[in-house]
Amino acid sequence: MSRLLHVDSGPYAPPAPARELTAVSADGARLHVEVHGPESAPPVVLAHGWTCSTAFWAAQIRDLAADHRVIAYDQRGHGRSPANPTCSADALADDLEAVLEATLAPGEQAVIAGHSMGGMTVMAASARAAFRAHAAAVLLCSTGSSQLVAASTVVPMRAGRVRTWLTRRILGSRAPLGPVTPLARRILKYGTMGPGSAPDMIEACARIVHACPRTVRHSWSQVLDLLDLDHGVRELDVPTAVIVGTADRLTPPAQARALAAALPRCTGIAELPGIGHMTPVEAPELVTGTIRDLVHAHIQVVSEESA
Secondary structure, eight states: OOOOOOOOSSTTSOOOOSEEEEEEOTTSOEEEEEEESOTTSOEEEEEOOTTOOGGGGHHHHHHHTTTSEEEEEOOTTSTTSOOOSOOSHHHHHHHHHHHHHHHSOTTOOEEEEEETHHHHHHHHHTTSHHHHHHEEEEEEESOOSBOHHHHOOSSOSOSSHHHHHHHHHHHTOOSOOOSOOHHHHHHHHHHHSOTTOOHHHHHHHHHHHHTSOHHHHHHHHHHHHHOBOHHHHHHOOSOEEEEEETTOSSSOHHHHHHHHHHOTTEEEEEEETTOOSOHHHHSHHHHHHHHHHHHHHHOOOOOTTTO
16 A cells, blocks of 8 residues: 655645545455545545545645535555556446445436546546446546557657657656655656646645555556557547646647547537646646536536425
């Protein structure tokens, strides 16, 4: 299980959940789940990305929990969810189904937001029965459906076999990340964040990413390398908003444009100037506002008096 090294104060400090539970996936994998906010409020489900944890959504949870029931979970091997030998897109879909079934009532619908690998989780689950029963709308943040390594611009050279090979070596490295040092922050900022990212944003992301065990990081890098979820995009037949930063080197804007073009019911794509891959941390108000808009537009809230 990963070390929990997230920040402990400020806007990126994870708030205490109202309750915690364990969801059990199809293969027995145990998933740490947190629920924040009023139980009767409209639900939002948050799926984080590669090397992250529920702490990545701290800003969204802190804001939304005032009037939403916010459900956040750690992907297998991340945060407080134990590592599991099965790493695959199908496993991600199984896990999301398990979380939805453990936290939502039969027929209850939620807005589901996925960042990076969390967005890929949503695409992988798009044809699943539990997903279709519970998804009212979706937000895809900084994500892509295929050709992830070839499309990445982490290595500053012309696209082609050499760049792809170098990118694969970097992203798939087994080397430990070590402590969060000034050099580590600079490297993380270059690879994952926009040039104007504030120090507290960089610190929060560095602590979260460095907490991910290197074996987990490596195992999931192999899955992302070979990922092809183009079919899942075409099956994602719910209102879906797309957000990407123009300075995203891991899933560049071309990936988001391809998603928007292929989605059956895309509600719009927002390209954020100067923002990198870590959109929920770098542009928290916009990401949170988009989730709120999706809830308002696609979840019918029944008041206690009219129920």
